[in-house]
Amino acid sequence: MMAGLGEDMAAAVRPGEGEAVFWIHGYTMDSRIWGELWDLLPGWHHIGIDLPGHGHSPPLASGLDLSGLARRIGRFALERQARHLVGLSFGGMIALQVAIEYPDAFATLVLGAPALAGGPQDRHAQVRNIELARLYRARGAGPWLRDLWMTPPPDIFAGAARQPALWQRLHDIIGGHAWTELADSRMQALTTQPQPAAALRRVAADTLVLVGEEDAEAFRRCAELIRRAIPRCRRVHLAGTGHLTLLERAATVHALLDAHFRQATRTRPVLERRQ
Numbered sequence: 001m002m003a004g005l006g007e008d009m010a011a012a013v014r015p016g017e018g019e020a021v022f023w024i025h026g027y028t029m030d031s032r033i034w035g036e037l038w039d040l041l042p043g044w045h046h047i048g049i050d051l052p053g054h055g056h057s058p059p060l061a062s063g064l065d066l067s068g069l070a071r072r073i074g075r076f077a078l079e080r081q082a083r084h085l086v087g088l089s090f091g092g093m094i095a096l097q098v099a100i101e102y103p104d105a106f107a108t109l110v111l112g113a114p115a116l117a118g119g120p121q122d123r124h125a126q127v128r129n130i131e132l133a134r135l136y137r138a139r140g141a142g143p144w145l146r147d148l149w150m151t152p153p154p155d156i157f158a159g160a161a162r163q164p165a166l167w168q169r170l171h172d173i174i175g176g177h178a179w180t181e182l183a184d185s186r187m188q189a190l191t192t193q194p195q196p197a198a199a200l201r202r203v204a205a206d207t208l209v210l211v212g213e214e215d216a217e218a219f220r221r222c223a224e225l226i227r228r229a230i231p232r233c234r235r236v237h238l239a240g241t242g243h244l245t246l247l248e249r250a251a252t253v254h255a256l257l258d259a260h261f262r263q264a265t266r267t268r269p270v271l272e273r274r275q
Helices: 031-040 066-079 090-101 123-139 143-149 164-175 217-229 250-267
Strands: 002-004 010-014 020-024 045-050 082-088 108-112 206-212 233-238
Touching: 010 031, 020 090, 031 045, 031 164, 031 250, 045 066, 066 082, 066 090, 082 090, 082 250, 090 108, 108 250, 123 143, 143 164, 206 217, 206 250, 217 233, 233 250
Parallel strands: 020 045, 020 082, 082 108, 108 206, 206 233
Antiparallel strands: 002 010, 010 045
């Protein structure tokens, strides 16, 4: 079911008896991507946000930077007593910033193929973002943007392309994306604010970073920089997996996530939450 998170964001909620897990999707996706993983993790209470400009949420406000968005999302998560934070790709970068802004608030943090703001960038993704903006200015929103975005390079969807059901689900979800962020430079404020090692070292959450061995070098480098900086961080490489680790390998990674959540639940008390 969908629920409002204030005036500018919506979320899907899957009630459960366990602690709340807060999920942040990747760029052009929305909370519907998590259905398979939620089915495999029935013991937890799931909250999947729709980022601004995605799914049921209104467009990203002009002038909102990464810290401001992360603080807003973090407040929503804390109000709903979320103890676990999960992010994929662009959503991993945002989840990381939430953990930076609220370093003692979450017991665990899971990052799937995370981007790192101000960190290594995939050249092919940078070129494609420029092409998307040009196409939007020329033709407006439409399926041509989805088709361009999902065509390699970059190889963001290459792993998903080997799984017809996953590919179709992503194709349908991304086909409904509004693309309003391409009208101006508002996305730059989210991706250019640096996330330096000094900030990452403040994160107290038990952190699990999942990286596909077939992912682009830039994302693998981001994962390594995060692993080095966050004090309680473990990185796992997934063989035969591309960029969308949590989706491509749901049948495998759900066990890693469940164990990660449960270990922290057993060993760490409810943390003091800094507002």
